[in-house]
Amino acid sequence: MNIKDIVQINWYGDECIGCACEDLQKDCYKVSGQKALLKYRGPANVWTITAGCAQDVEYADKMRGWGLAVPEGWERYLLHIEKDRIIIAGSDARGTMWGIYRLSGLLGIPAGICFTQLLEEPRHILEEGDFESEPFTYKFRGWFLNDEDLLTEWHYAYTRELDYPFYQHITSLESLEYVVETALRMNINLIIPASFMDIDDPHQEVLVAYCVKRGLYVSQHHIEPLGVSHWYYQDYMKRLGRDTTFSFVTHKDNAIAAWTYYASKWAKYKENVIWQLGLRGRGDRPVWHDDTSAHGLEEWGNVISEAIQVQYDIVKDLCGTDFYSTSTLWMEGALMYEKGYLRFPKNTTLVFADVGPTQMMAPDFYEIQRESGRSYGLYYHICYYGDGPHLCQGTDLRKMAYNYDLAIQKGDTEYSILNVSNVRGFIPSIEANACITAWGQRFDVMAYYRRMCRVYYGNEQAYKIYLGYFDAFADLSAEEVEKRYSRHFSLKHGSYDFLYCPATDGIVRSTAKAALSGDTDPGWLRLFEESIRKFCEVLKEAEKLACNTYFNDMIWQIRYMIALESWCLCCCRYGLSKEQKELEEALKYLDEILAMQQEDEKGIWKNWYRGDKKIGIRKLMEDTRCLKEGII
DSSP states (O other): OBGGGOOEEEEOSSHHHHHHHHHHHHHHHHHHSOOOEEEETOOOOTTEEEEEETTSHHHHHHHHHHTOOOOOSTTOEEEEEOSSEEEEEESSHHHHHHHHHHHHHHTTOOTTHHHHOOOOSOOOBOOOEEEEOOOOSOSEEEEEOOSOHHHHHHSOOEEOOOSSTTOOEEOOHHHHHHHHHHHHHTTOOEEEOOSSOOTTSHHHHHHHHHHHHTTOEEEOOTTSGGGOOHHHHHHHHHHHTOOOOOOTTTSHHHHHHHHHHHHHHHGGGGGGEEEEOOOOBTTTBOGGGTOOSSOHHHHHHHHHHHHHHHHHHHHHHHHOSOOEEEEEEOTHHHHHHHTTOOOOOTTOEEEEEEETTTTEEOHHHHHSOOOTTOOEEEEEESSOTTTSOSSSOOOOHHHHHHHHHHHHHHTOOSEEEEEOTTOTTOHHHHHHHHHHHHHGGGOOHHHHHHHHIIIIISOGGGHHHHHHHHHHSOBOOHHHHHHHHOTTTOOOOSOOSSOSSBOOHHHHHHHHHHHHTTOOOHHHHHHHHHHHHHHHHHHHHHHHSOOOTTHHHHHHHHHHHHHHHHHHHHHHHHHHHOOHHHHHHHHHHHHHHHHHHHHHOOGGGTTGGGGOOSSOHHHHHHHHHHHHTTOO
């Protein structure tokens, strides 16, 4: 089959299949230079590609006529290539989409192309035969756009009033399109499209609607049960002329009214919603930080359990009994559940979370006995604000594979949600997670390193640079982790072939800020000096390697860590000596990072760092300069 001979692409079924075929149309053009006609319910003649699913009655009849058997089950597909036509048949609409994107992959289109802007070697000649999908390891495979400061200001859209730092801008639809297409190319079927999503605002609802149109399930941040944050709750109460105090103990009727109202808005998309249940305080803190009307873990456990059941019943009234719901065992939730103080509806999936700074599973993951008949899942961070990766990768893929392997062994495979923040810069790590959640224990991390480097960097040998990069981070000792994050929050469970707690850019930032305030340790000097030396060695080897232009992204991340750690080292020296020359030197390294960001903002990436607030290089420069000039 020569893809250059394709003249028409036909699609049957849901709109998401048509959208995926539009992507395929673009991909065929990139490979062949020929633009095929796109037609709804067109005939599967010679020199056509036809895609549809078994749930479409007309297409199911056609498949039987062609003698094609579609694999049964969740999101399965058959990709059938003949000498003069291609047929894609899915068990459902998403299965059909995965077959379409599998064809794009065969043509040499990398899954991360929206962000890498590079083709693999184009392949317009395809072998005849059948490609049948395997069952996915994880049923729901999702991304969480959390702490998405760069995405929200890359293309200005709308602003909102929100009494919380960093979240005044709403991600534009133009920016979200890059993310969603990339997710679909990686067989991701779920997205939480923002840290905070007020579906009652048309400018924000359009993002949810777009995700659903493209075939994704949508869900909510774990601090927004049924889509209600503290801020949206207060806005709703103001509109009703009621007391804005949020308390399920003292103002239960108001809480139920807000949950019911917002759930009715989300229920417009009910077949595509995974409902988040829970009760946390303002700004992702325990509920008792803002509400003192109950006391002790057991009493609060009863309050939260009742709230979760009420939320479940609200959804049941709106959607019937056939819906998906989750509750995330984050921090105090895990502790209360472990002690038996929390109760959940039997059909609700419980989600274990890793520890953001270490990206290792928390103690509850190991210690909690799984209930028979209940489904479980994983919330994992490759991005984490504040003491975790944010502007550059920091989660060794060996570590990610290790933790997911443990979860798969325990049967926690209903649901996976990956914190991806701004997406760009993390494509290799993100795609690794997509492969793990798809293939499970068939995933070979070292084979992935080599394939990824061949596909994205044009040189398989770049995997040595990638491994060296992750090994170059300063590694916090178990004692330091316990001191910083408390023993319950993180616990070491053995020896590993990866760093237990690498000092990623978020940790480097917080360490330097503490040093500027006088809280530092001479041991940090040795730790960062050694890490900088290792990163410099990795950079030297990287610059020798013949790779494509996307490899510059890897080099950028190495240079960024060298400059950021050098700034931190100066701050630590200042914290010990109070010598002004250290601050003068520190400012030079921040200047270097700003210059790197400006150099990186070329072409479609213009204004990419405009929203940099979470690491906040400009703010760090301002604080460092003010200290130098004696203003603070």
